[in-house]
Amino acid sequence: MKHYEVTFIVDPVLSGDEIKAAEKVYEEMLKNEGCTIVHVDEMGLKQLAYSINKRSSGIFYCIEFTSDSGTVISKLELALRRDERIMRFLSIQLDKYGIKYNADKRAGLIGKVKKKTKGKQEEEAKPDSSRQSASKAPAAPPAPAPVPAEVVASEPVEEPIVDAVEETTEE
Amino acid sequence: MASKDDIKFLSNPTIGKQSKKYCRFKKFGIKHIDYKDSDFLLQFINEQGKILPRRITGNSLKYQKKVAVAVKRARHLAILPFVTDLLK
Numbered sequence: 001m002k003h004y005e006v007t008f009i010v011d012p013v014l015s016g017d018e019i020k021a022a023e024k025v026y027e028e029m030l031k032n033e034g035c036t037i038v039h040v041d042e043m044g045l046k047q048l049a050y051s052i053n054k055r056s057s058g059i060f061y062c063i064e065f066t067s068d069s070g071t072v073i074s075k076l077e078l079a080l081r082r083d084e085r086i087m088r089f090l091s092i093q094l095d096k097y098g099i100k101y102n103a104d105k106r107a108g109l110i111g112k113v114k115k116k117t118k119g120k121q122e123e124e125a126k127p128d129s130s131r132q133s134a135s136k137a138p139a140a141p142p143a144p145a146p147v148p149a150e151v152v153a154s155e156p157v158e159e160p161i162v163d164a165v166e167e168t169t170e171e
Numbered sequence: 172m173a174s175k176d177d178i179k180f181l182s183n184p185t186i187g188k189q190s191k192k193y194c195r196f197k198k199f200g201i202k203h204i205d206y207k208d209s210d211f212l213l214q215f216i217n218e219q220g221k222i223l224p225r226r227i228t229g230n231s232l233k234y235q236k237k238v239a240v241a242v243k244r245a246r247h248l249a250i251l252p253f254v255t256d257l258l259k
Contacts, residue, residue, distance in 0.1 A: 009249070050249055101205060
């Protein structure tokens with residue numbers, strides 16, 4: 001029992017029903033061949049990094065399935081190659097980590113990989129926040145200072161005079 | 172009144188201290204690299220779309236090989252470009 005994953009790009013010019021039909025064809029085909037379909041991931045319309053067949057976007061589908069024998073793959077690939085609706089395809093065999101990764105992704109843990117990188121960014125961000133809080137603590141005493149300044153601004157007539165008087169007295 | 176933040180160094184104290192490179196896959200326990208995750212793979216290619224060497228990314232040999240395979244698969248599916256300029 002081996003896990004496989006086939007990703008293919010469907011031509012975006014087709015209508016919505018035709019696209020779904022194109023995907024269903026291969027799902028049915030795999031079922032008829034005695035494979036059990038684990039999951040069908042519809043990744044939707046995506047911009048391509050480079051144009052294929054003069055198309056700049058495509059609809060991505062990913063079918064994960066298990067099969068007892070690998071003979072299905074050659075049949076599937078032949079069918080994909082003959083189909084004009086399919087722009088590109090890639091079929092791979094998943095190892096145990098890949099199976100776990102896909103299961104986690106489906107469970108909403110959204111790819112360990114992404115989380116870890118986000119966690120790393122958070123770790124990097126945390127010292128900044130602690131620094132900010134540290135900077136806030138010393139900043140707290142100067143913080144009240146602008147408040148009287150605003151008071152001064154709101155009452156420009158009286159306060160500056162007082163200040164001036166004080167300065168003159170100090171001098 | 173001068174707090175710690177106000178103190179300026181004549182020379183930057185962080186210069187010359189190289190933080191040691193590490194393999195992020197080993198450190199964070201990432202076992203599988205998804206070729207469909209373009210945002211993640213972008214970390215391992217330069218702005219021309221070339222795969223960065225191990226001496227820059229710090230990946231261990233085992234995972235650098237997996238990264239390379241994932242990037243190549245992504246290229247085949249037009250998730251990543253083969254050649255570009257100003258990718259980042």
